[in-house]
Amino acid sequence: MSFKAGMTHIVRDVDKPGSKLHKKEVVEPVTILEAPPMVVVGFVGYVETPRGLRALTSVWAGHLSEECKRRFYKSFHSSKQKAFTKYQKRWSEAGKASEAPMAAEIERAKKYCQVIRAICHTQVGKVKLGQKKAHIKEIQVNGGSTEKKVDFITGLFEQEVKIADLFSQDEMIDIIGTTKGHGFEGVVTRWGVTRLARKSHRGLRKVGCIGSWHPARVQFQVPRSGQNGYHHRTEINKKIYRIGKAIKDDPNNASTEADLTDKAITPMGGFSHYGQVTQDFVMLKGCVMGPRKRIITLRKSLLPQVSRTAVEKIELKFIDTSSKFGHGRFQTSEEKAKFFGGSVAKKAKTAEKAAEAEAEK
Template structure:
């Protein structure tokens, strides 16, 4: 009989500790990529997760055994109604305190947006006066952001009316003046997902994962359960010494909140952007969502969150080497499954 194993890789990453509930349902984007494409462009967009299906497409990734062949790909559908640009905000930079706001200019939102449901103190604004004030501080600005409001009433699977707000960085060029001119042009107007992304592009998905409540160490950390012999009659899920009390190591797996965490998944490829939601809506609609009625984005693979959850898509901050060499290429989709998902 061999010697008993005394070491094992740790279960569960400590990089996500503390595993507590997300503070907000619409995640704030904390990092932005440096983009240089020669024209200003918003670097993120907000949509709502509808559900999953699958497609067949031609694999155009180089160096793969399936390159040039038809492959099966699971996909996630995110409904992305146009967003209303409600405000422009400028940021300055100070070495001692980092970025700080130089001011913002708000546009009067249309009544059908019902933005007062989200901002109860919303009043009338003198947009021209505030824009002029921002132009006077433009020499101190290092960053231009848009505050955009979603339109959930246009999404087919949502019943809520309250819009979600997202602060979006404007990138594409390094000249702050050009960025500010672009922000002034789109202030008070609608931006579509086509204005931000294109088919074949890689994006990062930021969302809040599915909540699972209070769970034990087996499900929360993936530790191994002890064999249920007579010597373990006091508990097969016990962790061991210093697992309780004041002397507990912080690295010790403990029971607690599982799921409903803010997470980022990198390099999800956009396979399709279209205005006809019936191209991807399965028979009977998506489970717990319904029919996609406005513009949608088809992403390869799975993403965090439940149906109807707000999803933030951002320009890829660390794309792979093959993508940097070949650039954006429109994928060739040969088949989209519309089979019913109600019995799954």
């Protein structure tokens, strides 16, 4: 799961033999999604029944963070905050794994369950969005026997799982999220109905005829006013252009082989209405549903990808980091300081001269 930060653009060479754009530069829009590591805190075991999957048992880790517990409360501050306290006490009193309070449930899941899903939560504290409640998600584990799946998940209890462990560059993935909400809208905005003539009776932005006398009802095909936006959507085949590391691990995570400038993925002044991207991030081609700060779920593609677009290798030449508030001219603050002069420019020039002198030595 990731958070939408904003958009920028990149420059790259197209690698499509036979195309008119082969080996030529193109400018493409990309979306930056900040994806801090998720934490595995449990799993759910499902059994297959004639009426579909039914949950048989759930097993939770011995320690849960406060941001995870907050999701179980409507008002965490005014509550007694006793969720999982007895459960965690039993975990702490158990000396061995075989004596753990849920050892019997783990064996039960291995014996009867066909589907195993890991319970993971986001670390919203690492993303400076003012949120305190973690987003909890079930992620299905595929491959191998049920026993291997359970052992795999229990081995990851209370550990972080990074975005780079699940996805790779040039991979085609699916994204799931909620679109921007626009509230109650009329038929012209909602469905693109043509406006009526200027002298039309009782309004212009409406449907001229909503149907015949019989059948004596309005059919579902007729455009009507109502809620527009804030819809759950799944978009398939979004290509990953880059998976970047956090600032602490890679301060220059926006540099390329053709652009060796020391710069991070965050544009000058930060992403509008979002701020700084300090954690791991994923760069997707094109746009992503929803406004900034909205949670976006990333999913492995369900279909084998064999198209030319899917197998094309992406090598970025330039990533734009100019200000997204207005018409940005500069890629870094040092570049801006050199242009306008002042004390900052003098410091930058002095540092450059010192670096050149060391290189000569």
